[in-house]
Amino acid sequence: MTDIRYVAPQTLDEAIGAYAAAGSAARILAGGTDLLVQMRSGAVKPGLIVDIKKVRELTAVEEISGGGFRIGAAVPGAVLAEHPRFRQTWPGVLEAVNLIGSTQVQGRASAGGNLCNASPAGAIVTVQGPDGRRELKVEDVPAGPGRTNLKPGEILVSFTLPPRPPGSSDAYLRMIPRTEMDIAVVGCGVSLTLKDGVCTHARVGLGAVAPTALLVEPAAQALIGSRLDDTALTAAANACRAACRPIDDKRGTIAYRTQIAGVLLKRTTNIAAERAQGK
Amino acid sequence: MNIVVNNKWIGQRTIRPDGVDKVTGRAAFAADTAMPGMIWGKVLRSPHPHARIRSIDTSRAEALPGVKAVVTSRDVVDFPLDKSVMLGIQDMRWMCRNVMARDKALFPGHPIAAVAATTEAIAAKACELIEVDYEVLPWSIEIDDAIRPDAQILHESITFQGKPSNIVGQLEHKKGDIEAGFKQADVIIERTFTTRPVHQGYIEPHACLISVAADGKTTIWSSSQGQFMVRAMTAYLTGIPQSDIRAIPAEIGGGFGGKTIVYLEPLATLLAKKSGRPVKMVMTREEVMRATGPTSGSKNTVKIGARKDGTIVAAQGTFYLQAGAFPGSPIRGAAGCSFAPYDIANVLSVGYDVCSNRSKVAAYRAPGAPIGAYAVECVLDEVAESLNMDPLDFRLKNAAKQGTKAAHGPVFPRIGYIETLEAAKTAPHYSTPIGKLQGRGVASGFWFNAGGESSAQVNITEDGNVVVTTGHPDIGGSRAGIANICAELLGIDYRRVSVIIGDTQTVGFSNLTGGSRVLFASAMVVTQAAEKVINTLRERAAKIWEIDPEAVKWENGAAHPASPNAGQFEPLTLEDLAEKAPMQGGPIGAGVQLNTQGADGGFGTHICDVEVDIELGIARVIRYTAVQDVGRAVHPGYVEGQLQGGVAQGIGWALNEEYIYRSDGKVDNPGFLDYRMPVCSDLPMLDTILVEVPNPKHPQGVKGVGEVPLVPVMAAVANAIYRATGKRFYALPMSPPKVLEGLEQPIQQAAE
Numbered sequence A: 001m002t003d004i005r006y007v008a009p010q011t012l013d014e015a016i017g018a019y020a021a022a023g024s025a026a027r028i029l030a031g032g033t034d035l036l037v038q039m040r041s042g043a044v045k046p047g048l049i050v051d052i053k054k055v056r057e058l059t060a061v062e063e064i065s066g067g068g069f070r071i072g073a074a075v076p077g078a079v080l081a082e083h084p085r086f087r088q089t090w091p092g093v094l095e096a097v098n099l100i101g102s103t104q105v106q107g108r109a110s111a112g113g114n115l116c117n118a119s120p121a122g123a124i125v126t127v128q129g130p131d132g133r134r135e136l137k138v139e140d141v142p143a144g145p146g147r148t149n150l151k152p153g154e155i156l157v158s159f160t161l162p163p164r165p166p167g168s169s170d171a172y173l174r175m176i177p178r179t180e181m182d183i184a185v186v187g188c189g190v191s192l193t194l195k196d197g198v199c200t201h202a203r204v205g206l207g208a209v210a211p212t213a214l215l216v217e218p219a220a221q222a223l224i225g226s227r228l229d230d231t232a233l234t235a236a237a238n239a240c241r242a243a244c245r246p247i248d249d250k251r252g253t254i255a256y257r258t259q260i261a262g263v264l265l266k267r268t269t270n271i272a273a274e275r276a277q278g279k
Numbered sequence B: 001m002n003i004v005v006n007n008k009w010i011g012q013r014t015i016r017p018d019g020v021d022k023v024t025g026r027a028a029f030a031a032d033t034a035m036p037g038m039i040w041g042k043v044l045r046s047p048h049p050h051a052r053i054r055s056i057d058t059s060r061a062e063a064l065p066g067v068k069a070v071v072t073s074r075d076v077v078d079f080p081l082d083k084s085v086m087l088g089i090q091d092m093r094w095m096c097r098n099v100m101a102r103d104k105a106l107f108p109g110h111p112i113a114a115v116a117a118t119t120e121a122i123a124a125k126a127c128e129l130i131e132v133d134y135e136v137l138p139w140s141i142e143i144d145d146a147i148r149p150d151a152q153i154l155h156e157s158i159t160f161q162g163k164p165s166n167i168v169g170q171l172e173h174k175k176g177d178i179e180a181g182f183k184q185a186d187v188i189i190e191r192t193f194t195t196r197p198v199h200q201g202y203i204e205p206h207a208c209l210i211s212v213a214a215d216g217k218t219t220i221w222s223s224s225q226g227q228f229m230v231r232a233m234t235a236y237l238t239g240i241p242q243s244d245i246r247a248i249p250a251e252i253g254g255g256f257g258g259k260t261i262v263y264l265e266p267l268a269t270l271l272a273k274k275s276g277r278p279v280k281m282v283m284t285r286e287e288v289m290r291a292t293g294p295t296s297g298s299k300n301t302v303k304i305g306a307r308k309d310g311t312i313v314a315a316q317g318t319f320y321l322q323a324g325a326f327p328g329s330p331i332r333g334a335a336g337c338s339f340a341p342y343d344i345a346n347v348l349s350v351g352y353d354v355c356s357n358r359s360k361v362a363a364y365r366a367p368g369a370p371i372g373a374y375a376v377e378c379v380l381d382e383v384a385e386s387l388n389m390d391p392l393d394f395r396l397k398n399a400a401k402q403g404t405k406a407a408h409g410p411v412f413p414r415i416g417y418i419e420t421l422e423a424a425k426t427a428p429h430y431s432t433p434i435g436k437l438q439g440r441g442v443a444s445g446f447w448f449n450a451g452g453e454s455s456a457q458v459n460i461t462e463d464g465n466v467v468v469t470t471g472h473p474d475i476g477g478s479r480a481g482i483a484n485i486c487a488e489l490l491g492i493d494y495r496r497v498s499v500i501i502g503d504t505q506t507v508g509f510s511n512l513t514g515g516s517r518v519l520f521a522s523a524m525v526v527t528q529a530a531e532k533v534i535n536t537l538r539e540r541a542a543k544i545w546e547i548d549p550e551a552v553k554w555e556n557g558a559a560h561p562a563s564p565n566a567g568q569f570e571p572l573t574l575e576d577l578a579e580k581a582p583m584q585g586g587p588i589g590a591g592v593q594l595n596t597q598g599a600d601g602g603f604g605t606h607i608c609d610v611e612v613d614i615e616l617g618i619a620r621v622i623r624y625t626a627v628q629d630v631g632r633a634v635h636p637g638y639v640e641g642q643l644q645g646g647v648a649q650g651i652g653w654a655l656n657e658e659y660i661y662r663s664d665g666k667v668d669n670p671g672f673l674d675y676r677m678p679v680c681s682d683l684p685m686l687d688t689i690l691v692e693v694p695n696p697k698h699p700q701g702v703k704g705v706g707e708v709p710l711v712p713v714m715a716a717v718a719n720a721i722y723r724a725t726g727k728r729f730y731a732l733p734m735s736p737p738k739v740l741e742g743l744e745q746p747i748q749q750a751a752e
């Protein structure tokens, strides 16, 4: 029955100050599509809400030298979709962000607020807290369902997606029983680079098949050096299945999730490869 | 009658009277109401599936600042178990125990106590402070568990075959000699099917605001499918006479049968009475999913025998339906409707009502009929296949028609089932080629439809327009339909007719919005009332013209001399006569109350195309056509909407919707994220074909249309999945993990 305080600072320092000072009772508000749902269900009862959408750095999409991108942690998916060049370079990342919810939800939901998705992009995440700024690999942010490796008072500032060599692209697919407004039973992201039809670089991410998103190195290795033929795809699919540590729950069974992880790997790789070849 | 009807408005897609309010957000749903001094009610619910309640201590809750009243089952009128008191199809013995557990809690979510406090948060906190001493009992949810000989009995007073049992009711329909029938068969197919409980999924949760004045006069604003049902049940359960309860129907955000009983109203009334303050209660989605009626889960065995020439000679069905915590599952719909589309000489159809520890079922569109039809229509598909017959031809060969005696009793009057089969056969959809991993299924369905009590008042305003008051909450377009009919009869623009849903103290008794009855029944009373009004108008004109009323006809919104012999007079319009009313006999209006009869059953035939992603196990409906005999489509847009809505719900039931229970007996998916109703993008455009075989017993030919369209859907989808994959599924939902599991073997074999 205690009141909730709400602040919307203009600068990152003010945001961190307020957030750190309030301790565990505080919550960051980006799009609110998770937070407000949790508050309504009574799962969280914050004493302070720090709305970060007024901080410029957190809501900006910037191109960095060499063709990479820096995306503010609170940028909604719909805004990212409207960027004139992001789609060409990172179609799979955009796909992943804009599979969230529905058109209405995408107008609010941010990648920063999500980060439980299997983002395979090799992105670097910038975080800032009372002790200053640091950088993390994106895959190191989640610690488990509902937990992150951010320290008390730290705010996620931005994602940095590196420049890409020619012949690179990516794709993201997820299995949901419905067509939208659903939670992934399995998600799969593939980022790759092709040179003369041969895969020279690959990253493979899986979501919803383990406590956190998985970066599946053996699957990437199975693709690298191949022409993405059936043998390589089957090996990569099997590597994905082997990496799965899913649970049986209302959203899917262990057997189903494991099977689907391999199916999605093949489909996602094919889409990424077509895009890399400019098809 | 001397009323000339040009059929200008009946059959037109007029603008719906509630449209602007709904689109602009002005429509007042139950949760939109507020009163000065209003406080909030909350329900404490059982965490256990089955427990004896040894004691309830509310003292700490009552002591919490802000708490204004606490009620328990002691405050609810008791209906002793030895005497049944029926209100419609509901037994008040069960109703009183469903709104508030008495000696036992029978499902997780069963109300134990209710609190009213100045804020929702205080009320919720007070619920936590109520101490309940439970003796936890063994429980069962699934039918197989509930009917085991050693199962814990929910209601010791109910016996089956001489012993206390969770089988709490049985119903049998018999025709001919079933044994002899199967002996004539060349092909016999018998299969067992299971379906899961599914929720009606209305978007608006149950809500009410109730004020009890110091003199006991009670006002209820609530969302329901019947303000008179709300009044009667609340009166029964609180002891307040019906004459003191004014139940005002709010605009309703969906019901589909689920709002034909009360949950909150008696509790809010008791809290309001105790506290002296208006009490508002709004369920959360989670409460809706845990504690309001989904329909039954079921287990059904169907056996059908046919001769080589395609004649069905015998059909047998055994339908076990979950009732939930109290007796009353829709076995009548399952056992009665499933074989009704067919002229079969020998039928035995038996239904069993099974209690178990989940929330009490509530009606859901053609209650029970979709469950039975799913089993029967899937077996028919197999029989047709084994006879090498087209499934529509097979149905045509056996179709019920005028004069057919149905196993559930009636001899059919003129019905339109054959017309639906023929329309399906000639529909372009049925002959369009389909692609790889796609399949096309068909299925039919029947629903009884209902008539019953309706009242209406038709009044002419002083400026010559029309106000019609009826007594049924409008959930399917009844206001628009009535406006069309009234405009037609009175010969005026439909925009001059305003249709209002009255409250219990301003319009005569009108039974529930249910059973697909509302337009059928209210069109009858409105027609009779409008005819009375027209007679008055003719009499007034006759008086002014000083001629015989029989020499006056009503046409195009005005009185005219019936023929040149009657004399030469300028027509008198509705406005003219309204203006002259004060000098010519006073206000013009008429009320009619009837127990309407003649609501004959409805039939539909559906065609469904699916495409199956065999690697992911996802079946998607890619094309759908629902054909139905609708009698007369008074407002075709609304009729199509009813068909499309029923189909959408059936596709959800077929493919993804289900109650998932945890090992502790609680529902694991009490929200729309994991209880997967279809979203828009899951469905193709749902096409409809309206076959109009007018009901001869109705002034406009109306038949009920709202429930039939859910009946055939699950079987149509299942039959389509079979045609796409070569695999038959005998359990719903056909969700991706189950489809993939079912497909795995043949796929591996194909790969070898």
Ligand SMILES: Cc1cc2nc3c(=O)[nH]c(=O)nc-3n(C[C@H](O)[C@H](O)[C@H](O)COP(=O)(O)OP(=O)(O)OC[C@H]3O[C@@H](n4cnc5c(N)ncnc54)[C@H](O)[C@@H]3O)c2cc1C
Pocket (backbone or CB within 6 Å): A027, A028, A029, A030, A031, A032, A033, A034, A035, A036, A037, A052, A073, A074, A099, A100, A101, A102, A105, A108, A109, A110, A111, A112, A113, A114, A115, A117, A150, A154, A155, A156, A157, A181, A182, A183, A184
């Ligand atoms: C209808 C609906 C459908 C959905 N569908 C999907 C779906 O398909 N797939 C899916 O993965 N999710 C889905 N979600 C969940 C949600 O939309 C996503 O997780 C979304 O990305 C969250 O972003 P947000 O900006 O709204 O987060 P918020 O709700 O604002 O924040 C989420 C959490 O992260 C914290 N947080 C936010 N920003 C920062 C930051 N910069 N630094 C530190 N902490 C921060 C918040 O305090 C909060 O605890 C859905 C939600 C809804 C309501």
